[in-house]
Amino acid sequence: MINERYVADGSRYNRMRYRRCGNSGLLLPEISLGLWQHFSDIDVYADCRKIILRAFDMGITHFDLANNYGQPAGSTETNFGRILKEDLGHYRDEMIITTKAGYDMWPGPYGEWGSRKYLIASLDQSLRRMGLDYVDIFYSHRPDESTPLEETMETLAHIVKQGKALYVGLSNYPPEMTRKAVTLLQEYGVRCLVHQPQYSMLNREPEKGLLKVLTEKKMGCVAFQPLAQGLLTNKYLNGTIPDDSRIHKGVGALKESQLNTTILNGVRLLDLRAAERGQTLAQMALVWLLKKKQITSVLVGASSVKQLEENVAALKNPFFSDEELNKIEKILNVMNNDKALY
Numbered sequence: 001m002i003n004e005r006y007v008a009d010g011s012r013y014n015r016m017r018y019r020r021c022g023n024s025g026l027l028l029p030e031i032s033l034g035l036w037q038h039f040s041d042i043d044v045y046a047d048c049r050k051i052i053l054r055a056f057d058m059g060i061t062h063f064d065l066a067n068n069y070g071q072p073a074g075s076t077e078t079n080f081g082r083i084l085k086e087d088l089g090h091y092r093d094e095m096i097i098t099t100k101a102g103y104d105m106w107p108g109p110y111g112e113w114g115s116r117k118y119l120i121a122s123l124d125q126s127l128r129r130m131g132l133d134y135v136d137i138f139y140s141h142r143p144d145e146s147t148p149l150e151e152t153m154e155t156l157a158h159i160v161k162q163g164k165a166l167y168v169g170l171s172n173y174p175p176e177m178t179r180k181a182v183t184l185l186q187e188y189g190v191r192c193l194v195h196q197p198q199y200s201m202l203n204r205e206p207e208k209g210l211l212k213v214l215t216e217k218k219m220g221c222v223a224f225q226p227l228a229q230g231l232l233t234n235k236y237l238n239g240t241i242p243d244d245s246r247i248h249k250g251v252g253a254l255k256e257s258q259l260n261t262t263i264l265n266g267v268r269l270l271d272l273r274a275a276e277r278g279q280t281l282a283q284m285a286l287v288w289l290l291k292k293k294q295i296t297s298v299l300v301g302a303s304s305v306k307q308l309e310e311n312v313a314a315l316k317n318p319f320f321s322d323e324e325l326n327k328i329e330k331i332l333n334v335m336n337n338d339k340a341l342y
Contacts, residue, residue: 006087009057016059021220021296032062034299040070052083054305058312066100067122081130099126102141114144114152138165142172153181157188167193175209182217199223211294220296223289232285266335283314
């Protein structure tokens with residue numbers, strides 16, 4: 001079956017708000033689409049296409065990938081490349097496409113971490129899979145204690161100077177290593193645009209130094225897993241585990257043992273606070289992050305168009321009163337003191 005030629009919604013940029021990424025000229029949508037789950041060869045391609053095109057129609061210009069996303073690894077980039085070729089290619093200059101390298105991608109000693117050989121080879125593979133000449137942002141996906149940081153950062157700078165990436169970023173780097181990496185990149189003549197940490201109501205690790213570094217270095221911040229792998233949704237409110245959940249499928253880091261009484265009770269209380277705002281728990285969790293000035297964008301996944309639309313609808317009510325924030329903070333203090341979660 002041949003798809004009808006896609007034409008983007010003409011009002012898409014009126015449907016989304018954009019934030020400057022650090023002290024740069026680049027604007028990112030407040031909500032971006034992460035393709036870690038639901039866009040690989042084990043998923044229905046037609047559904048993947050609908051979600052991505054609907055995202056673009058709602059003003060989501062930023063699509064976040066990595067070399068190893070999908071089953072098999074790399075299949076998400078391949079499928080995204082097909083959508084680019086068949087539907088979105090003529091909108092390429094209106095899109096921010098990002099990818100990463102750092103985790104296990106192919107066998108042998110050169111298939112992961114942060115060496116020059118791995119990073120360059122991985123990006124070349126990603127570009128071929130997506131049918132692109134360049135990506136907008138290329139990330140070092142995780143720090144590598146065995147490779148000199150100078151080698152990893154010099155390689156990122158080389159990639160920018162080659163024109164294979166317009167910007168570079170870091171993901172999962174701790175605060176002091178981030179500071180050192182940014183300084184090295186500056187010495188090599190390239191700025192570090194953005195950091196992508198795991199950050200949510202239930203994982204506030206970036207508040208322990210990283211956000212301060214990003215402010216100091218004038219970098220953007222794109223938060224991943226803002227819904228704590230589904231915990232900050234209505235999925236687990238009744239204490240049961242749905243068949244389609246990541247826990248049931250064995251995908252991701254969330255384990256059944258982490259759904260303890262403290263966490264479940266806290267999630268239910270947060271859901272009540274969200275209902276008072278006229279939002280779902282997920283919607284409240286997203287705008288709770290976006291109230292922080294350091295946050296450029298939050299990455300959401302989506303298994304359906306409906307789920308994506310519900311997430312974007314969070315932006316209709318982004319404001320919190322001091323009373324609301326105090327009530328939420330009291331709940332989170334109890335939940336985050338329970339060491340069974342993180």
